[in-house]
Amino acid sequence: MTRLARHRLLPYLLLLPGTAWLLLFFGVPLAQLAAASLYDPTGSLSTGYAMTWALGNYPDVVQAYWPQLSRSFGYAGLALALALLLGYPLAYAIARKAGRWKNLLLVCVVAPMFTSFLVRTLAWKTILSDSGALVGLLRDVHLLAPDGRLLATPFAVVLGLTYNFLPFLVLPLYASLERLDHRLLEAASDLYASPVQAFRRVTLPLSRPGLVAGTLLFFIPASGDYVNAELLGTPNEYMIGNVIDSAFLVRLDYPQGAALSFLLMAVILAVVFGCLRRAGTEEVW
Amino acid sequence: MDETDESRRPSLDEFVSRSGIQVSYTEDINDNNEFFGRVRNQLAACQSIDRDIIVLSDWMAARMIRLGWVQKLDRAKIPNVRANLLPSLLTRSYDTENRISIPWQCGLAGLAYNGNVTKELRTVDELLTRPDLKGRVTALSEMRDTMGLLLASNGHDPANFTAAQFDDALNKLRKAVDSGQIRRFTGNDYAPDLAKGDIAACIGWSGDVIQLSSADAKVRFVAPDSGAMLYSDDMLVPNKAAHRGNAEALINYYYEPAVAAKLAAYVNYICPVRGAQAEMEKLDPELAANPLIFPDEALLSRSTMFMALDEQQERQYEAKFQQVIGA
Numbered sequence: 001m002t003r004l005a006r007h008r009l010l011p012y013l014l015l016l017p018g019t020a021w022l023l024l025f026f027g028v029p030l031a032q033l034a035a036a037s038l039y040d041p042t043g044s045l046s047t048g049y050a051m052t053w054a055l056g057n058y059p060d061v062v063q064a065y066w067p068q069l070s071r072s073f074g075y076a077g078l079a080l081a082l083a084l085l086l087g088y089p090l091a092y093a094i095a096r097k098a099g100r101w102k103n104l105l106l107v108c109v110v111a112p113m114f115t116s117f118l119v120r121t122l123a124w125k126t127i128l129s130d131s132g133a134l135v136g137l138l139r140d141v142h143l144l145a146p147d148g149r150l151l152a153t154p155f156a157v158v159l160g161l162t163y164n165f166l167p168f169l170v171l172p173l174y175a176s177l178e179r180l181d182h183r184l185l186e187a188a189s190d191l192y193a194s195p196v197q198a199f200r201r202v203t204l205p206l207s208r209p210g211l212v213a214g215t216l217l218f219f220i221p222a223s224g225d226y227v228n229a230e231l232l233g234t235p236n237e238y239m240i241g242n243v244i245d246s247a248f249l250v251r252l253d254y255p256q257g258a259a260l261s262f263l264l265m266a267v268i269l270a271v272v273f274g275c276l277r278r279a280g281t282e283e284v285w
Numbered sequence: 286m287d288e289t290d291e292s293r294r295p296s297l298d299e300f301v302s303r304s305g306i307q308v309s310y311t312e313d314i315n316d317n318n319e320f321f322g323r324v325r326n327q328l329a330a331c332q333s334i335d336r337d338i339i340v341l342s343d344w345m346a347a348r349m350i351r352l353g354w355v356q357k358l359d360r361a362k363i364p365n366v367r368a369n370l371l372p373s374l375l376t377r378s379y380d381t382e383n384r385i386s387i388p389w390q391c392g393l394a395g396l397a398y399n400g401n402v403t404k405e406l407r408t409v410d411e412l413l414t415r416p417d418l419k420g421r422v423t424a425l426s427e428m429r430d431t432m433g434l435l436l437a438s439n440g441h442d443p444a445n446f447t448a449a450q451f452d453d454a455l456n457k458l459r460k461a462v463d464s465g466q467i468r469r470f471t472g473n474d475y476a477p478d479l480a481k482g483d484i485a486a487c488i489g490w491s492g493d494v495i496q497l498s499s500a501d502a503k504v505r506f507v508a509p510d511s512g513a514m515l516y517s518d519d520m521l522v523p524n525k526a527a528h529r530g531n532a533e534a535l536i537n538y539y540y541e542p543a544v545a546a547k548l549a550a551y552v553n554y555i556c557p558v559r560g561a562q563a564e565m566e567k568l569d570p571e572l573a574a575n576p577l578i579f580p581d582e583a584l585l586s587r588s589t590m591f592m593a594l595d596e597q598q599e600r601q602y603e604a605k606f607q608q609v610i611g612a
Contacts, residue, residue, distance in 0.1 A: 044596050045329075046352060068611075129423075130483045149420060150481065152468045234469050235462060235611025242611070249318040251603050 001277045036254050037258035046253060051131050057259040065260065072239040073153070073267070076223035079161035083169050083218055086162070091173035091210075092203075095180075106174070109167050121160055121231050128156055129231070160228035166219055169214035176210025177203070220268050240264055296316065296548050298456050301536050306531045316472065317345040324523075328354040333525035337496050338532040344429055345591055346386040346519040347379035353522045358384045365540030369505035369559045374517065378593040386519040390492075390554035392508075394514040396431035397494045399479055400503030402511055406486050408509050409438035409587040410599035423478070424458070426470035428606040429591035430514050431458070431488055437512030437589070446461040446587045451602060470521045470610045479504060481595045492554040508579060508584055515588040516559065549578055 036049070041057055043049035062069065095106045127134060128150040135151075138144040150156055151171055180203065188198035226241025240260060247257030301308055314320045318481035318517065320341070324334045331354075338415065341349065349355045367389055380386040389595035396582065398406040403421075406412060408478035412422055424431045461467045467483065469475075478484045480501065482584050490520045520539075522532045538544060542560030549556040550568055558576055565573035 039308050044600065045325075046596055129481060131481055135543050147420075152420070234467075235609075238611040249316075251600060251607055253600070253604070 012054050037262050041255045061259045068240045068243050072223045078158050082162045087169045091170045095177035120129045156232040157237045160232045161222045165218045168217035172213040173210040199229040317342050337526040337528045341395040343517045363537045365537045369540050388517040388521050388557040391517040392554045396507040397489040402482040404484035422467050423475045423484050423487040424471045425488050431595045433514040433591045495553045513588045556566045
């Protein structure tokens with residue numbers, strides 16, 4: 001083999017393990033899921049499922065589970081808004097104002113992730129418990145009716161989502177804020193920009209890559225989540241993840257479950273591409 | 286099973302030393318549906334699932350039998366089952382010959398309440414409508430248990446009902462969900478909430494509730510007069526199991542009254558073995574008198590098993606039920 005040929009081949013050889021892995025463990029199952037979403041919806045375990053290209057599965061599931069679909073994106077959106085309100089100042093403070101506490105604070109943001117997602121969500125169940133201190137306090141100050149509750153409400157679900165996915169938003173934001181060149185802010189103030197103006201014209205635009213990456217990392221798992229709705233909510237708060245779970249495991253309606261999974265993926269992909277096109281890929285990754 | 290040491294299981298250890306058969310016991314069935322999802326592909330493809338014996342709930346056992354994924358047992362190898370199985374379990378519709386799916390433990394689904402936070406509860410209707418319970422009630426996400434209790438409360442027979450009667454009961458449930466009376470549908474996880482008082486009353490399983498009662502006597506299980514749901518968790522030998530004979534020996538062993546009594550003393554479920562009550566007298570007279578471990582005639586006569594469903598019905602009813610419980 002000539003040196004040139006080897007040079008040409010090398011990148012492909014390097015790509016081979018990763019590509020094979022992706023094809024085998026992502027491509028194949030995905031194709032299978034796509035096929036399942038087009039199976040005859042009247043099929044069953046004992047009679048088997050026939051491939052009938054039943055595109056009707058898609059409008060059917062949208063019609064049947066419209067409330068859960070819209071709720072998923074609604075709750076994820078609300079949680080995202082809350083997380084931005086909490087996360088941006090937090091990331092800003094850690095990146096620019098924390099000084100020697102920076103590493104410790106970062107560890108604090110990440111530390112909860114060392115315990116399981118499930119355990120953390122269960123912990124919120126205890127915190128928000130009807131007989132817990134928090135609810136007791138809120139009742140005493142009349143922020144909550146005497147028989148009011150926090151657990152098993154939309155509030156609890158959105159709170160759970162916000163809490164569980166906050167680090168995914170904070171870390172990329174931190175990374176881009178940390179890289180921000182301080183001299184630009186000095187220049188802005190030399191040019192008579194007020195702190196607010198400097199933030200709007202310099203800090204915010206320069207932190208946009210982190211904002212976009214964080215938003216995506218937050219929104220994607222949050223909209224597909226079903227644990228928070230299951231543990232902190234009631235049937236009236238169930239999201240699309242709960243429906244997919246029950247379609248596959250309880251109702252054994254594989255075509256419907258697969259169609260919903262694909263739909264969810266499609267919507268999320270559309271959101272991702274929308275975001276990336278506006279922000280430009282190079283800036284984000 | 287041993288309360289003080291999770292790794293010690295005296296009854297199983299005795300089986301090993303008596304028979305010389307090594308048993309590896311794993312608690313890897315957390316949920317019927319989840320487990321079914323895990324082994325479905327292998328069993329459908331006629332492959333072994335590397336387990337000689339599994340324990341699943343009655344309705345899942347019925348599904349496995351319907352799909353032909355479990356084996357018939359050799360009657361000659363399990364004489365104790367024939368001799369000692371409780372009469373009320375002899376006529377289970379999905380295994381009329383009692384040779385595929387052998388009850389391991391049984392239990393009741395009924396009502397439970399926490400007397401620290403609410404007053405006594407006697408009927409399903411109270412649970413679904415009493416204003417002081419609003420938002421503090423849970424029901425089981427297991428369709429057969431919740432719907433069975435509701436069917437019975439409407440005066441219909443959960444073991445033999447029509448689609449219209451099911452819809453009636455479902456409407457009753459829907460009203461309770463829409464009004465906010467029912468807070469959540471749960472698996473086993475209602476137990477800590479009930480103990481804490483976050484939920485005041487619920488539809489629950491006798492075994493869980495007895496365990497809570499032993500810690501706090503004010504937590505009570507109620508088998509409503511309209512009827513409670515009897516369920517069993519059954520031992521099954523999957524197709525292609527490598528050691529069916531050993532599995533049969535194990536089943537036969539657990540149907541010895543003395544062994545069954547020893548086990549019942551730990552697990553607090555309804556014991557499916559006749560004669561175990563007499564053995565229990567020697568071990569613990571108080572437990573021997575507990576109707577939720579050894580039910581009397583009166584309780585048994587108002588406990589029924591849910592109607593056996595074919596796949597079509599199962600899917601239809603389950604889909605309707607899932608719509609109401611929100612998923």
